[in-house]
Structures are given as C-alpha cells and as structure tokens.
Amino acid sequence: MNKEKIFVFQDDIPQDTELGETIAIDTETTGLIHNRDRLCLIQICGRNNICYLIKINIENGILMSKPRNLERLLKDKKVLKIFHYARFDIAVLNNWIGDLAGPIFCTKIASKLVRTYTNKHGLKDLCKELIGIELSKEMQSSDWAQETLSEQQKIYAAQDVIYLHKLYDKLIFMLEREKRTKIATKCFEALEARVLLDLNGWSNEDIFSH
Ligand code: MN
DSSP: OOGGGEEEEESSOOTTOOOOSEEEEEEEESOSOTTTOOEEEEEEEOTTOOEEEEEOOEETTEESSOOHHHHHHHTOTTSEEEESSHHHHHHHHHHHTOOOOSOEEEHHHHHHHHOTTOSOOSHHHHHHHHHOOOOOOTTSSSOTTSSSOOHHHHHHHHHHHHTHHHHHHHHHHHHHHTTOHHHHHHHHHHHHHHHHHHHTTOTTOOTTOO
C-alpha cells in the first residue's frame, strides 16, 4: 500500500477531483448503530488507486459543513459506486449526507451470489481468495473520531477502498459466468428499500417472510 497515494481532506474533496466513472466508497463511524453513532470518515477511490480520506465533522448530531462536491458525486447517475456491504455505508451516508443515486455495486452481495461454496464473504476473505492480497483488519475498531488520524489508521482506511475495483472486475466476471448478473442488479436496486427499512425500525425483519 503506497502512502503517497493517500490524501486527507477536512469536510469535502476539492472541486476539481478527478475520480472517473467508477468509484469505491467506504465509511468509518464511531459504531454500528445508526441512530446512536456518527460518521467520522468517508474514503473514496477511483480506478487510479488514489485514495481520498474525507474527515467529517459532526457536533451534537449536526453536520458542521456540507460536503458539496462529494454530494454531487454521490448523486451522479453516471458514476457507479462500489461498496463492500453497501447496506451499512448507504444508511450512514443517507443519515448524514443525504440520498445517493445508483448505480450501485456491492462486493459482499455479489460474493454471496457467486461464491456459494463458502460462507466467508468478508472483505479480507474476498481479497485473499480473488486477488491474493492479505488484508489486516486490526485497525477496524479504532477511534475514528479523534482529531488526527494515525498513519496506521490512514493506511487501514485506504485499504478498505483500494482493492474494490479489482474485486469488482473479478465478481462481474463470475456473475456473468454463473448467469447471475440480473439477480445481482435487482439486489443492488433493492438496497434503497433495505436501507429505508433499516433506518425506520425494520432492521431485523425479513419483510418478505410469511
Ligand atoms: Mn472500513
């Protein structure tokens, strides 16, 4: 992981940031509960592997500065957004930044649809099997709200987005091979509904069940 390719910004990306047609996105928060925990960091990365870490300032439940350039990107229908476990990140972004527009690709959902021979669908598992990269997850539970991020945190945060394009390429190929591209597309489109349910009190319910 090349440190020179990581850039840290406060509140937003610069207006002229060139990210291309597909972007990988991840978020870091103070915890996993939507109405309790807050967004601290948004990581984005284009195909050129340059990572932008955007520190988000939320005080007393209020977003202190709107990330207008980032918002524009999230609402751009020409830009494909790649996540790993999109369900969580989209809810976080919806909560703090606003709605985002598709198309969306989730590497976890895609993995579940094509790697039916395993139940290991973590980012670490996908990186290891599909692209031969060993990810360290040791900084996952660290204090993302602290004023200054450590070098280790920056690298960890960047690692969560830097391999998503490579995984996307592999998974697209596997979805085609297994003739599951359509069901994947429908699942990605359904994420909006899934997130709405999560944010409105139906997070533990299968609304389609009897
Ligand atoms: Mn992450």
